[in-house]
Amino acid sequence: MLASAVVRGRKNPLFLGFASRLRRARKAEGLTRFGVTTMTTAKDRELVASLEAGHRIPRLDTVEKLAFALGVSPAFLAYGLDGAPDSSCDTLRALGVAARLRMTRIDQGLSVLAVATAAGISHTAVGNIERGTVPGLDTTEALATALGVSPGWLAYGIGPMESPRRRAVRAAQAQPSASTS
Secondary structure (H helix, E strand, C coil), X not given: XXXXXXXXXXXXXXXXXXXXXXXXXXXXXXXXXXXXXXXXXXXXXXXHHHHHCCCCCCXXXXXXHHHHHHCCCHHHHHHCCCCCCXXXXXXXXXXXXXHHHHHHHHHCCCCHHHHHHHHCCCHHHHHHXXXXXXXXXXXXXXXXXXXXXXXXXXXXXXXXXXXXXXXXXXXXXXXXXXXXX
């Protein structure tokens, strides 16, 4: 169960709040779990129920379909990050994760193995994602952290490329300290 997956000694991964964000968004729209599942054209009748219970970590494309059905940004639903809701579902933004991952890795001069090691996943998984396999929220966030980019940007191309944690550190460093007057 996701709720018990607490990482000690560092901030919890952003995707851990997915189940509660999904539940709140569904209730705000006045929809049933099955109603949302039907809107996503999922074959699993219990999709939303199992996601809200934290029994599964969804893939990026599933989150995007849920976000479209609920009228929220997939970056918000997946990671709690700001982003405008997508008005169309003709082509899924999640399918661009392969190109964004490869471009960022190459721009940083990193090998597939180096990214995989930093993310704590196999090099085969990184290669498969770069070839078009759609990853889950957890894998995408691990890759984003390893590359120092925002998981919302890596997953969906939404928001700034820079990691939200890096932006917060830079903003804090940019403010003049109160003791230097």
